[in-house]
Amino acid sequence: MSRNSPIFAKFYEYTLTMDKKELRAQIKALKKQHTKEQLLEQSEKIMAKLEQHPDFVKAERVMLYSALPDEVQTQAFLEKWHVKKQIILPTVVGDDIIPVAFGKDTTFAVGDFNILEPQNEPYTGDFDLIVVPGVAFDRNGNRIGRGRGYYDRFLCQHLGVKRIGICFDFQLVNEVPTEPLDIRMDEVITL
Secondary structure: OOOOOHHHHHHHHHHHHOOHHHHHHHHHHHHHOOOHHHHHHHHHHHHHHHHHOHHHHHOOEEEOOOOOOOOOOOHHHHHHHOOOOEEEEEEEEOOEEEEEEEOOOOOEEEOHHHOEEEOOOEOOOOOOEEEEOOOEEEOOOOEEOOOOOHHHHHHOOOOOOEEEEEOOHHHEEOOOOOOOOOOOOOEEEOO
8 A cells, every 4th residue: 555545644644543552453454455575575675774874874783673574574684784783683581672682693582472582692782773663653753562562661771872663654654642651763764
C-alpha cells in the first residue's frame, strides 16, 4: 500500500483516535498486505538510508537488533558492518535488555519471542548510536513496541545517546499514543 493511497490516508487519520492495542492490530494487518519480498526490498532501502546517515557514518559503537520476520531486516547490514564498527545487539534477560557485542565468531541462540540473540558476555561500554525497531512511530519520534517496555527501560539508561527508529513506511503514523515512561526517538528513518 502506497503512502499516497486513499486507504493509507484514511488509516493515517484514523490513528489519531486509536489506543496502543488497536494500533498494534492495525499495523499487523497492514504487514499482512505485503509479501516477504516487498518487506525485504523496503528493508534494504531503509538500511541503505541508515548507512548514509551522518550519525551512523561517524558512530564507532552502534547498537542494532536482530530482526524478527516482520521487522525491518538487519542481517545483511550486520554482516557488512560488524567488521567496520563495533556492533552491539540486545538480548533479553528477565524484563531487561542486556547488550552483547557482535563479532565474526559470535554464536546465536533463540531467545525470548524467537529472536536470535548473541551468546557473548554483556557489553558494558558506551554507545554512539542506538537503532530501535518498533511496531509504529510518529513524526515526533514517539514509538510503540510490542508492549513489554524492554526498549523504554533500556533507553532511559542511555538518554544522552542518539536514538534512531527504523520502520516500514506503513508503520509511520500520524500520532502514536504515549505514556510518561515512553522514550522518544531523536529521528525515524523509513521510506
